[in-house]
Amino acid sequence: MKPPASVPTPTAPPADRKRKRVTRQPSSEEAAKQRTLQSLFTVQQKPHSIPTPTSPSSKRHRTDVPPPSTPPRALSRAAMYSFASRSPLATGSNGVVDLTNGSPPVTPQTRRTSGSLKSRTGINPHTGARKLVVKNLKQNSTWDSKAYLEKIWGQLDAALTIIFKDGNEGFSKEDLYRGVENVCRQDGARTLFDRLEGRCRQHVEQDMRQPMLEKAGLDNVSVLKAVLAEWFRWKEQMVTIRAIFFFLDRSYLLPSTKPTILELTPQLFREIVFSHESLKSTIVNGACDLVASERIRKTSVDQSLFKQAVEMFHELQVYTSSFEPRFLGTTQQYVAQWSDVMIAEKSVPEYVMISEQFIAAELARCEDYALDASTRRDLLALLEDHLVVRKDTDLTEYEPLAALLDRSALPEITALYGLLNRRRLGNKLRPAFEKWVDETGTSVVFGKEEDMVTNLLSLKRRLDLVWKSAFLRDETLGHALRETFEIFMNKTKKGEATWGTDNTKVGEMIAKYVDQLLRGGAKAIPDVLTMRRASSINAPPAGVLLPTAAQAAVEENNDDDDLDEDSEISMQLDQVLDLFRFVHGKAVFEAFYKKDLARRLLMARSASADAERSMLTRLKTECGSGFTQNLEQMFKDVELAREEMQSYKQRLEDRIGYEKGKAIDLSVNILSAAAWPTYPDIPVVIPANVKKAIDDFELHYKSKHNGPEAEVNRTLQSLACAKLRPLTKHPRSRDVHPTDTFSLNPDFTHPKYRIKINQVQLKETREENKETHIRVAEDRNFECQAAVVRILKSRKTIGHQELISETIKATMGRGVLGVADIKRNIERLIEKDYMEREEGNMYSYIA
Template sequence: MKNDPGRRSAQSDPTSSPPDRKRKRPDKQAPAQDSSKQQTLHFSNSKRLKPDQPARPSTPPKKLARNEMYTFSSRSPAANGNGVIDLTNGTPPSSPQARRVNGAFKGRSGINPHTGAKKLVVKNLKTNTDWDSKAYLEKIWGQLDAALVVILKDGQDGFSKEDLYRGVENVCRQGGASTLFSRLENRCRQHVERDVREPVLEKSSSDNIAVLKAVLAEWARWKEQMTTIRAIFFFLDRSYLLSSSKPTLAELTPQLFRETVFSHSALKPKIIDGACDLVTADRTQQQKLDPSLFQQAVDMFHELQTYTATFEPRFLGVTQQYVDEWSERMIGEKSVPEYVALAEDFISKEMARCEQFALDASTRRDLLALLEDHLVARKEADLTDYEALASVLDNNAMSDLTALYALLNRRRLGSKLRPAFVKWVDETGTSIVFSKDEDSMIIHLLSLKRRLDLTWRTAFQRDEALGHGLRETFETFMNKTKKGDATWGTDNTKVGEMIAKYVDQLLRGGARAIPEVLTMRRSSSITAPPKAVALPTAAEAEENNEDDDMDEDTEINIQLDQVLDLFRFVHGKAVFEAFYKKDLARRLLMGRSASADAERSMLARLKTECGAGFTQNLEQMFKDVELAREEMQSYKQRLEDRVGFEKGRNVDLSVNILSAAAWPSYPDIPVVIPANIKRSIDDFELHYKSKHSGRKLDWKHALAHCQMKANFGKGSKELVVSSFQAVVLLLFNGMGIDEKVPYAHILSESGLPEAEVKRTLQSLACAKLRPLTKHPKGKDINTTDTFSINTSFEHPKYRVKINQVQLKETKEENKETHIRVAEDRNFECQAAIVRIMKARKTIAHSELVAETIKSTISRGVLALSDIKKNIDRLIEKDYMEREDGNMYAYVA
């Protein structure tokens, strides 16, 4: 019908669409619809109609055209009785024309627009087709099945992939995708069960590796076949399988193989064990691992999605069993350093294998945890055993210590070395402290300390627990005391005395007095323990330093810092103070310090470490030397200005005025002073008393030294000797070459005690430098010996030092110092007890002992028995009294 601009239709204009055209391709044709079905459309009568709309033709043609398909009857809805307008009726009704009457629509035939929606029935006008999709599917499947037979036999000829692909596409478009996939799946499953699994099952009785190889070969063949099949069925995969719950062809490939071949009870264990056997053979070095075969196995496990569920647990289980047996065997057969090296190599190889074959991160993590647990954690007791660690420390095997700590620290067990390490340090240090070789004690302690510090920094990676253990152990064994001949039956620590003597050696000899094992110039001084220490004497060091212009301040300062590290561990600093004070006095009085800067540097270190009270007397000693120098300048100026100065009294006298409180006490030793020396001494005493009234001078001739000229057969020399040596040598003035002086004559003329005479003669006739000759020859001085001038005495230098006897400490002096320090410590202990009692008034015995030790620890620790003796002495002196309950009360 014609379009009316005033009429509205419920659907698009049918005249605007072209007539139906039949599709040429059968796969594009839609399936035939049932012509008996009707479609119902609903229209609303609420739309306005124009009253002048023309009527439709009364008689339709025999076959309706598209533009005449829909007609409306002029009958009212009530005519059919059900309000349905049949558009297929052959007699088209005339279209109603609505008029607006009094504001409402009313058609010519009396149609009321407000009666509700009308029901429109449209019958299907499309004709049925003769196309049979089922027959087409069977035809295409026949072609596909024939091609599958060729493909599954590894063939590539006899079919066209393009034609097969188009056939699959047509079938899918006609709704046969589900049927096509079912047939394909069944066909592939039959192939895998019959042609893939059966040949492998025939080899199941072979070894695991042979079965693994057969399965890998079939898996590679199956993947290649499915690659071709996927290309043919690509449209099925993309258009149907992706949007359905069924597996895609990429998923079907491993699924069929996994369910049919891999999961078979006779094959699955052998496949997994075959891969594990490859690794085990490589571990035991029975057969080198085939990288390609193992990599194919790992890739297959990943592709079949069985890696985590099957291979990984079995691989870890086999590894655990092997590592457990291997570690037990190795720890029993090998030493700890050898076991550590083998364990580290084993772990590195296992991790390298994981990296090489790209095993999962979970496998690497669990494998590493397993290895560390069996190789480290379960062998903790063996790795931290004292005997094992002591052997490594004795050999100073730094690389072995580093490897041992690194292996233990994989499980944060490095600090577990502390008990064995501390025990070794304590035993080694104690053996050094109580060794009979006292002269090299500090050398060994310094070498041990440097070596252990290096071990802690490098091998033990600055482990905090081991560092604390090292310092605490040094403090323990260095303060161990033992009453014996070395300390003259006192509780004094020998370490304090030897530290003071080593510092004296450094300050007298300079850098040349430092043993080679401790010098910074020697690269091996840190790593090599001193087995045989050759110590240069102070005299040799002094002689070498006379012509040595090398800047030695840095070397000496380094050594002083190291000595101070040991000094910090010492509790009994009173022993060090006493011996250091005595040695400092000798160096200052005899001018034997190698460096004044080094002397003051050491004094500053002691002041920083121990406080000003510790160094008060030492500083006063330096001040006395400076004041004495000024006093001598004043005296010499007076001599030069004196009128009538006698030529025979021009002895170059040098005197040191010392304050008795600051300096050590020295005994008065009788000696016959030569007349000219006596006159000079008396003259200086008059000069001093004229300036300082009320002061008394006590002359300590044992500390004096002088320079005298001597003529020998090979030339004249200037000898630096002590005052006692000078008195003895003067007895040989004017004597002939062959004349001999008996021992008794020297004893009577010198006025010295017999012990000093023997000591002096031994230094002149039995030492390295011998201006006198002893008859008969020997090391000991006897009363029957005689002495003469050594006419063959020679020395490359004009000025020769022979007075080393003054610098050597006698046994009597050493005993006196130790006993005095012990007595002073007893007095300090009693003073500490009185202070504590005065503050507490009443206190228990245990508390008093603890407070006393805490108060006196910086000066030295007394034994509990000595503290009890001091308490008893104070009770006898009525400073305190005992009360019930093991209590003490202070007596005001």
């Protein structure tokens, strides 16, 4: 018999209850009984029973059975050991209270008897140890859940047999579903799932894998087809099975760690069929063979078969682990061999074209068959590595690129750069590009002088278009283009064309081309350079489609077809200025441009005064105000001369007796000697009437422009009485008097002073051209010496090589001499005691 939950003990009466207490000493027999009961209570009391409150104010814990407490001493022995003969509940022979018989009816007699007993004994008849037993009132069922599970499983097993044979009749899905639900509700879900899993595993092993193993000796594609057929058959079967076991799937499998039926479907097929050592590699190779067949035979792959294979790999969760590595591996082997053969058999443009087509086809396959993004990324990296990176040496050789540039094959150049730039290797074209530009430009510079500028402008336009459209404004190739242009345009060669000097011929020819434009206007522009007539030059060949960037560039160049003459001249001047920026020896350009400008201004041969001013503004912006100071003075002199002639003609009209038709149309220019070029004196016999008109104008000019006498005296004094005396004063004295006379000093010479007497010449002669070149060469020598002195003054001591380098940098803007010429100028400065040599190939400045 189980021990009672707790043993109740008599409780002390409440402190506020007034009760008469009877006190007597217990006998020895009663004391023994008391000790026996206490020991019994101690044995039967549980260790976790709730302790009795120590005071009336302490809180009492409520339980089904009152907690035991120490009997109060105030109770009498009769009250402590006297019990009612019967309790309201029936008590058996073993002292167990039976609650199943119900409580006896309470009658007034019973209530009286109970009350009298209570009053007589003074205790509660329910106090003391009692064991309560509650019996189930529900009748025991005869239901056997195990037998029911076996019955339902028998039905399910029979249905599974039919389903595995692709049958749909002979069972009721609804009844089977209800049976599964009932079994799950009777805690049979685990057993039911274990049996279902075992039955499915048995079917996959025996009915599916075994027939496929017998076909393992066939070709890869045939095995793949057989596996796909069984896979789709297995999925259809599991759809029906899941519908029957849906309650099991939702109520038991989903919240547990076991796989759901949807997860069990690929899991069993992957573990039993796909992962088998005789089938795994064959299945994956079958899918790869489909792609290989398309690449080799150039035929379309069986789209449905390959797509089904990819879907199966995804559903079996073997795409990343099994298919993708094998697919990339076979692709790498094929591409490595294919690229080696193509680069050897095909030309570079052909190789570029078929490589782009191959890459496009491979990426299209990824899109068509829903291959993973990781596959597309790795495949593209693989293709670019074999087709571009490992073939960059062959793709960037000089001969293929030179052939494309020679015929201005813009689409092919664009495709070549695009293929290389897939891996940011477009800049590797720089060496071959620089070499072609240098060789082509050098041949132009040392070619026919008449076509030099035209050919340079045409070459510059072609290369700019290649850089913008084909090279997509690549920064590295842009630097290469500018630097190479600067190199070949400043190449010099002593010869007859430059009269044995180191002057660059390009500066002279650019100045003459500008003179041609400003004299002839738009009609003087060569056909190959006019925007209206050059559109056909930049247009692609018939049947060739340019890429988007290239087509945009051509359209950009052709948008100016409707330009007027002034705008076209302005555009040509901009292009000429692009060439001018590359020229180091700008002194040659300045000398020839100044001479040609003087001729245009004095002979009124300029086609457009606005174009003249525009060119002057461009030069001032490019080279600074010091470069154009004399040129601006020339324009001012011509403008002042024009105003002076208008004033003179107005005076003639106002004279009495002036006949307009008989007057000579005289035009006189008063020029500043320092700003204009120098010309040799040419004796001319002037007719009397012309002489009279000239004298008349001279009187008119003197009458308007006579200065304060003090100004003339100061000027004469500076020329005749200073340290340098180009004039001779008679008599000699430091002051100028009205009676003094002055004459030209024929013996006056000075290395830094030059007396210029200017006259206009209609056409440039060989002698004049020679004199210009020689004068520019002399000026460059003086500039070189001045630069050396400036460097020495700032550095005090400097080495030979460093001095040469610094001198080249300082004179680059006006024109650099050769190293031998620089050395000769250094020797001259040593002879003039501006500098001296020191040990260790050093130079020092002499203050």
